[in-house]
Amino acid sequence: MIDLHVHxxxxxxxxxxxxxxxxxxxxxxxxxxxxxxxxxxxxxxxxQAGERIGLEVVSGVEISAQSDRGILHVLGYFVQPDHPELIxxxxxxxxxxxxxxxxxLTKLRGLRVAVSLEEVNEEAAxxxxxxxxxxxxxxxxxxxxxxxxxxxxxxxRGAAAYVQKRKLQPDExxxxxxxAGGIPVMAHPYSLLxxxxxxxxxxxxxxxxxxxxxxxxxxxxxxxxxxxxxxELARKHGLLISGGTDFHGANKxxxxxxxxxxxxxxxxxxxxxLKEAREQEKEILExxxx
Numbered sequence: 001m002i003d004l005h006v007h008x009x010x011x012x013x014x015x016x017x018x019x020x021x022x023x024x025x026x027x028x029x030x031x032x033x034x035x036x037x038x039x040x041x042x043x044x045x046x047x048q049a050g051e052r053i054g055l056e057v058v059s060g061v062e063i064s065a066q067s068d069r070g071i072l073h074v075l076g077y078f079v080q081p082d083h084p085e086l087i088x089x090x091x092x093x094x095x096x097x098x099x100x101x102x103x104x105l106t107k108l109r110g111l112r113v114a115v116s117l118e119e120v121n122e123e124a125a126x127x128x129x130x131x132x133x134x135x136x137x138x139x140x141x142x143x144x145x146x147x148x149x150x151x152x153x154x155x156x157r158g159a160a161a162y163v164q165k166r167k168l169q170p171d172e173x174x175x176x177x178x179x180a181g182g183i184p185v186m187a188h189p190y191s192l193l194x195x196x197x198x199x200x201x202x203x204x205x206x207x208x209x210x211x212x213x214x215x216x217x218x219x220x221x222x223x224x225x226x227x228x229x230x231x232e233l234a235r236k237h238g239l240l241i242s243g244g245t246d247f248h249g250a251n252k253x254x255x256x257x258x259x260x261x262x263x264x265x266x267x268x269x270x271x272x273x274l275k276e277a278r279e280q281e282k283e284i285l286e287x288x289x290x
Contacts, residue, residue, distance in 0.1 A: 001265040003258045004033040004058065004274075005075065005187065005216065005244025009125050010042030011062075012132040014249030017046035020257070024055055029258050030268055031056035033077055033244065038063060038093040039128060040081040058271070061090070062187060064165075065173040067203060070194060072170055073187035075216065075242065076177035078278045083180035089168070094128050096166035101129045107161035108134075108154065113143055131155045132251045147251065174211035183277055185214035185242045189230055190222050197229055204237060213277060218243025220260050227263075240277055241270060 007013035008020050015023065017034060024032045034046045034057060043059040050057035059081050065072040079086060101120055108115055115137050123133040135150035144150040154161040168176075177184040186192075186207070192200050204212065217230035218241075234241050243266045247257045258265065 001027075001029045001258055002031045002268055002271050003029060003244050003247065003266065004031075004060075004077070004242050004271065005035050005062075005219075006032050006247045006257065007036050007062075007249075008034060008042040008046070010039050011036035011128055012130050012248060012251055014251050017042035018049045020247070020249075021046050021049035021053065021055055021057065023257055025053045027258055029055065031058065031271055032257075033058035033060040033075075035060035035062045035075050035077075035244070037128070037130075038090050038097065040079065040086070040090065043081045056271075061086075061177070061182070063090075063093070063173045063177070064167045065170045066167040067170050067192075070192050071167070072173070072192065072203075072207075074170075074173045074177065074212075075185040075187045075244075076180070076182035077185065077242075077274055079177060079180040079182035086176055086180040089172075089176050093166065093168070097128050097130055100163050100165045101134070103163045104131070104134060104155070104161050107163065111154070111160055113138070113154070113161075115141070115143075132248070136251070170207055171210045174207065178211050178281070181278070181281070183213050183240065183274055183281065184211055185216055185240065186212060187216050188219045188221065188246065189215055189217075190219065190226050193226070201233060204233060204239070208237060208239075212239070214240030214242050214274070216242045216244065218260055218263060218266055220245055220255055224262060240274055242274065243270060 008017045034043050036042055040061050047057045058077055059079055061076045061079055063074050105115055119137045120129045120133050123136050135147045138144045138150040174184045215230055215234050217227055245255050247255055
């Protein structure tokens with residue numbers, strides 16, 4: 001059993017890296033990938049915790065990119081968390097997130113919704129403050145009844161207090177992940193199906209020469225038909241297959257760590273194939289270096 005898409009308090013999850021690892025061990029997972037948004041701050045803590053209990057932890061990241069099909073989320077597996085260019089890029093994205101939050105709060109004040117930056121930072125508990133933390137404050141202060149209502153009324157694209165954040169271009173996101181030794185994988189591709197399967201395939205075909213190596217076929221929100229579509233696209237275009245829950249703890253209360261409804265637990269063989277690809281990438285980089 002594995003889960004290759006997990007978030008901690010280093011971004012917008014509600015469990016620390018140590019707590020996520022402990023939960024994964026308690027439910028019998030063999031491996032997880034810590035893939036926080038635009039940060040690798042929780043990776044080392046998670047790896048250390050994993051070593052203590054015998055759980056394999058893959059160092060990962062999730063980077064948002066702007067494409068003409070919508071927001072492209074790219075998972076990077078096996079990235080070097082101390083890679084200088086990766087750190088510089090993630091620091092820039094983190095700064096963008098931090099600058100975005102006060103702008104959202106200003107819009108909320110204009111709507112007579114009083115949320116302070118201090119309250120949001122407290123909710124973030126040392127992680128990067130963002131929309132999920134604002135949503136939790138809105139719920140706690142009874143402006144909304146649920147986190148989903150907070151996004152629907154105020155925070156999602158097109159809502160009253162939405163503010164666009166800085167995003168990389170797809171080629172930048174893919175390049176930086178591979179430069180840091182990572183395997184780039186398209187996250188939850190259902191979110192890019194708005195224009196149909198042919199448009200998604202066209203996007204994939206454009207991204208492969210830019211460095212895309214895999215697709216997250218197994219995901220809680222994918223219908224059986226969508227899962228089959230993504231598996232077929234992977235086979236057709238020679239892409240690796242990944243899967244994960246996008247676990248965020250209480251920020252996504254309907255998502256359970258390691259559980260993809262309608263599917264048996266994800267096999268370790270998916271991770272083995274990703275590891276094989278990583279070794280091939282290493283050989284290629286060493287060849288060019290020499």
